[in-house]
Amino acid sequence: LLFITYVCITTVESPQHWRNRIMATDGENDFIFSGEESSSNSSFDASRNPFNLRNSDDTSASSGPSELVAILQNIRHPSPLEPGADANDDVLKNPLLSYPSSKRITGGPMLAPPRIVLSRSDLKSRYLVLLLACVYFAGTYYSYDIPASLHKQLSERMGGRDNFETYFSLLYTVYSIPNVILPLFGGLFVDRIGTTRCILVFTVSNLIGQCVFVCGVQLRSWSVMIAGRFIYGLGAESIVVASSTLLANWYGDKEVALAFGVSLALGRMGSVLVDIASPIFAGRGSTVMAAAVGILANLTTVVCALFLFPVEKQAEIRCRRNAEAVQNLTASLLSDGDAYNLMEGEEYIMDDEEDDEEEGEQAVRLSDIRYFGALFWLLSASCLIVYGAVLPFNNIASGLLLERNYFMDPDPGCTLMYPTQCTGGTLASSNPSMNSSGSICPTNLHVAPVLPSSLNYTFREEGWLQPSYVLETLHHTDVNCDDPFFSQACTADFCSAQKHATVEAGRTMSIPFAVSAGLSPVFGFLVDRIELRALLTVIAPTMLLIVHTTLAFAGRGSSPIFPLVGQGVAYALFAAVIWPSIPLSVGPGSIGTAFGTVTSIQNCGLAIFPIIIAAIYESSGQRFIPHVEMLFIILTIVGIFIGIVLNIVDASTGSKLNGFQSSTDVSEDGILEEEEVQDII
Numbered sequence: 001l002l003f004i005t006y007v008c009i010t011t012v013e014s015p016q017h018w019r020n021r022i023m024a025t026d027g028e029n030d031f032i033f034s035g036e037e038s039s040s041n042s043s044f045d046a047s048r049n050p051f052n053l054r055n056s057d058d059t060s061a062s063s064g065p066s067e068l069v070a071i072l073q074n075i076r077h078p079s080p081l082e083p084g085a086d087a088n089d090d091v092l093k094n095p096l097l098s099y100p101s102s103k104r105i106t107g108g109p110m111l112a113p114p115r116i117v118l119s120r121s122d123l124k125s126r127y128l129v130l131l132l133a134c135v136y137f138a139g140t141y142y143s144y145d146i147p148a149s150l151h152k153q154l155s156e157r158m159g160g161r162d163n164f165e166t167y168f169s170l171l172y173t174v175y176s177i178p179n180v181i182l183p184l185f186g187g188l189f190v191d192r193i194g195t196t197r198c199i200l201v202f203t204v205s206n207l208i209g210q211c212v213f214v215c216g217v218q219l220r221s222w223s224v225m226i227a228g229r230f231i232y233g234l235g236a237e238s239i240v241v242a243s244s245t246l247l248a249n250w251y252g253d254k255e256v257a258l259a260f261g262v263s264l265a266l267g268r269m270g271s272v273l274v275d276i277a278s279p280i281f282a283g284r285g286s287t288v289m290a291a292a293v294g295i296l297a298n299l300t301t302v303v304c305a306l307f308l309f310p311v312e313k314q315a316e317i318r319c320r321r322n323a324e325a326v327q328n329l330t331a332s333l334l335s336d337g338d339a340y341n342l343m344e345g346e347e348y349i350m351d352d353e354e355d356d357e358e359e360g361e362q363a364v365r366l367s368d369i370r371y372f373g374a375l376f377w378l379l380s381a382s383c384l385i386v387y388g389a390v391l392p393f394n395n396i397a398s399g400l401l402l403e404r405n406y407f408m409d410p411d412p413g414c415t416l417m418y419p420t421q422c423t424g425g426t427l428a429s430s431n432p433s434m435n436s437s438g439s440i441c442p443t444n445l446h447v448a449p450v451l452p453s454s455l456n457y458t459f460r461e462e463g464w465l466q467p468s469y470v471l472e473t474l475h476h477t478d479v480n481c482d483d484p485f486f487s488q489a490c491t492a493d494f495c496s497a498q499k500h501a502t503v504e505a506g507r508t509m510s511i512p513f514a515v516s517a518g519l520s521p522v523f524g525f526l527v528d529r530i531e532l533r534a535l536l537t538v539i540a541p542t543m544l545l546i547v548h549t550t551l552a553f554a555g556r557g558s559s560p561i562f563p564l565v566g567q568g569v570a571y572a573l574f575a576a577v578i579w580p581s582i583p584l585s586v587g588p589g590s591i592g593t594a595f596g597t598v599t600s601i602q603n604c605g606l607a608i609f610p611i612i613i614a615a616i617y618e619s620s621g622q623r624f625i626p627h628v629e630m631l632f633i634i635l636t637i638v639g640i641f642i643g644i645v646l647n648i649v650d651a652s653t654g655s656k657l658n659g660f661q662s663s664t665d666v667s668e669d670g671i672l673e674e675e676e677v678q679d680i681i
Helices: 002-011 015-020 065-076 095-102 126-144 151-158 164-176 182-193 195-219 222-250 256-284 287-333 353-362 366-371 374-388 391-406 484-490 492-509 511-530 533-553 561-585 588-619 627-652 674-680
Strands: 455-457 469-471
Touching: 126 195, 126 222, 126 256, 126 287, 151 164, 151 287, 151 391, 151 492, 164 222, 164 391, 164 588, 182 195, 182 222, 182 588, 195 222, 195 287, 222 256, 256 287, 256 492, 256 511, 366 588, 374 391, 374 533, 374 561, 374 588, 374 627, 391 492, 391 533, 391 588, 391 627, 455 484, 484 492, 492 511, 492 561, 511 561, 533 561, 533 627, 561 588, 588 627
Parallel strands: none
Antiparallel strands: 455 469
8 A cells, every 4th residue: 555655646746747747769859848749750849949959850050069068057057146136037047947937938838957868767667666676675574573473483393491582582693693794895796796686696595594494493403593594684684785776776866765665664564464474374384384484475575586687677778778869969969079068068978987986976985984973973873772672672572472461471379270180182181270269260361371280191192293291390381382292182272372372462563563664654754854853863762761661560461552553653763764864974975884884783783682682581580571671771761862962963063963054055066955045045
């Protein structure tokens, strides 16, 4: 729905827009003005030619290149406003500002400035590219969040109570480790190999990594699972770099931000889907089957990457034909075959040097890091801390919600009538739980059934995974519901209740990503207009502080819906603020380095925080609440402090983030922006 809405917004233009649109063709008439198509047999209409440009077949006398150069030089260096001139007159004597908005060609519609070069942002196929990007983003995020969505199931399958959280946290740590380095060089790979080739390579890498991970789940091998996640990390984050380049190439300046927002928002729906679907697949099938669905998701991303090749090829052909038409017309306008820079009158060589220079400005140069100021490093620290309170929380959200809301420990005063016998299944007889007064304990959908205190079954039936089941002390982490002994013979009631609880916890833990996916484009749109970015970096962690304080201390069984909605709102708000703020904190030639540095710092936190969480969990008697939540509370407090300092530094450096600059500021080349000109007028 978001994608369809985006297409509608960007395609339903005003009629005037389409009348003014100028298209380039490769027919006999090289240009069509005012959006009116001309047939190959029609003559070139001079009345529709504001600059008296000659048709390639027109040999009649016309304005020479000198007049065209003069016009375009005046566009580059407009004359100042004459004394006493009215603001509604032809301001700045700039043909591109005054002519289209105030003059008409006789008998024709109002014209827009000629746009004679066709780019990818003019092609309707850009919507297909965006759709493909959304799909492979969703597939990538689906597989990334599979371990989090199967937290409880993996705990049972891997068996044993010791060090599970430590090994589980390593699944996310090893994913982030290569991405501490790769973001610094990902842009170079894309520039050298090509965007579509890089996306294909990265999606294939993800597919291989997910296959290895599923093999590890099948073999119950932590080492194989961790190796698969490491391989997956090599490609997953690099896809973001390649996709950013892809969308930047296909969308103009006025559409690229919204395109980024839509692609990431719809991509995050993969996280929502996996949180809901994986517990269902695991309950109706097995944990291995739920993990294997990620392979299908990654196969889909590979197919989308392959589809990009013909789309890119066709776009390249169309743009090349247009460029050749432009070059031919330029040659016909310039006398004696001389090539001049129409803007400066200097020699102009029609090649890719300018593009290479622009790409070089965005390339990663590690030497630029030493020139970054306090504003950049504060943004980096804020990104490290605030994301540390969001993404690692999602990794353990399933286990935390089961402990807090959906599969709470039974009342300690309730014990089984026969403590060493099975409670449900083919091996069980009537064995209710009783309280100290001898009454049957009331059942609660969100409270785990009481387990036997110990088991001693030395025989084995067909299908059971172990030769015997002798457990002096039975803990809930010892119950493996993938084993028919537990799920069908001995603790069927426990496994059935747990299955229902994990499905409900999965639906609930999807709330933050669902909310952030819906609000990310909206917040991106609003932040661009209200600015106040530094102020919002304080508001977002403040919201997270309220969220984690509520989860930690609101009481056992209190609804998690409101805190998780707040988490999604804060996540979407912070993401809409932090990334657009990076280019404002560095010079225009260091943007690529800045983004790479921030992403590396972010992944340092995402590699370290899961290990810290696992250590706190193990030292707290395998409990998430309240000590793990206290870590998130501390992080949000630090994030608020960093945001306050950021506002102080921003105010002292011209309020670049909060947008309180003077309207008379000029750009680096000394030329006023159009909005600034209007403000002056």
